[in-house]
Amino acid sequence: MTQTLSDIALSMLDLVAVREGGTVADALAIALRTAQHAESLGFKRYWLAEHHNMAGIASSATAVLVGHIAGGTRTMRVGSGGVMLPNHAPLVVAEAFGTLAELYPGRIDLGLGRAPGTDRVTMRALRRDRVETEEDFPRDVAELQQLLGPVRGGQQLIAMPGAGTQVPIWLLGSSLFSARLAAERGLPYAFASHFAPRLLLQALELYRGLFRPSATLAKPYVVIGVPLIAAPTDDEAEFLASSTYQRVLGILTGDRQRLQPPVADFMAGLIPQERAAIADFLAAAVIGGPDTVRAGLARLAEITQADEFMLVSDVFDPALRLRSLDIAAQVMR
Known part of the structure; x- marks a missing residue:
């Protein structure tokens, strides 16, 4: 059955x-305002990602932010x-999310990834002397x-808390491992096509x-x-997306920085390999004006038959980020 945009839930x-030029406190306030705006648009869920020791990302204490x-x-x-x-x-995870489930009944999701979400030095600081094996993740999920x-x-x-809360567990992945495990366990599955789209269809x-x-x-x-940058015109969306391009280039070159303001013709100044x-x-990004966004999301719907789009929108100006979500919600309806 062909999936249409109106069939697909929208989340972030x-x-x-x-x-x-901003602070961590600013970032946390922007996240809350963005979540409140997404809720007003009818978004189904709002997720926070765990990353450690990364310049410009303030979501390391994920359970605290979820609360x-x-x-x-x-x-x-x-x-x-x-x-x-x-x-x-x-x-520890069960107690944290069990507590959240008691505070906010029926509203908490627990998405699990098997990557460390950080560099080797930080990984050692988090895990101490623990050595991870392929068998650990399925056992820990169980x-x-x-x-x-x-x-x-x-x-x-x-x-305690946690027992009996039945917090929904999701498996996340950018490879085939978690896809297979989610299928075997009968769990919902989220694919990280916002940064690693290559194996999306296969997974x-x-x-x-x-x-x-x-x-x-x-x-x-x-x-x-789905990385999404929407604006009234394709040209403006491409300009705003240069903040995302700068962030991605920093990830690829190991030069992570805070989210940078947009730069005109940023991509034109890069070498072809970059x-x-x-x-x-x-590759899964949708960037443009309303018509371009509608076409891009419709194409993703057709080729993936996804039940839900999880938008990632790195727009430097918080107000224009909200406008990007407005446009996405309008074209989905």
Whole structure:
């Protein structure tokens, strides 16, 4: 069955960018205002991403931020996109998100990733002497499912809070590993096409083909990350997107900075290899005026049959970022 834009839910992923000339406090305030605006537009959920030791990203204490955003909104689901599970003991995650679920019943999501979300030095600081193996992530996911589920007779380790909250667990990924695991466990799946789109279609085919219904989910449910910069015209959107291009180039070259203001003709000043690398990173991006955005989102809907778009919008001016969400919501309707 062909997916149309009106069938697809709209959500947002926020890395809580610290802007050049701004502060962490500014970034946190902007995140809350953005979430409140997204809620007013009918967005389904608002997720925060865990990253550590990265200039310009203020979302390292993900559970704290989830509580902050949930406390400032009323109906929208709020969650992690995701908690990087190798960095945490499952019991600690269960207690944190169990507490959030008790504070905001029916509104909390727990998205889990298996990457460290940081560099090797920070990874060692987070994990101490722990060495991660391929078997750890599936085992930790299973432990979290048990800790957040009903208490069983004879169960010695109980998350308090957490037990019985049934916080929905999502698996996140940019490769085929989590797609396969989400299918085997009957869990919803979010693909990180906002920064690693290369395996998107292959991962979704694998997930849907191997999916086993569970008590959690009767049929596959797919969210895809979509970098989105919308403006009244294509030219203005391209200008605003230069902040994203600068951020991506910094990631690719190891020169991470705060989110930079837009620069006219930024891409024209790059060498062909840099332009190609940015284009590859942003292959799933939708950038333009309303008609271009509508066409881009419709194409993503057609080729992915996604149930939900998770927008990532790195616009330097917070007001123009809200306008970008306005345009996206309008074209989706």
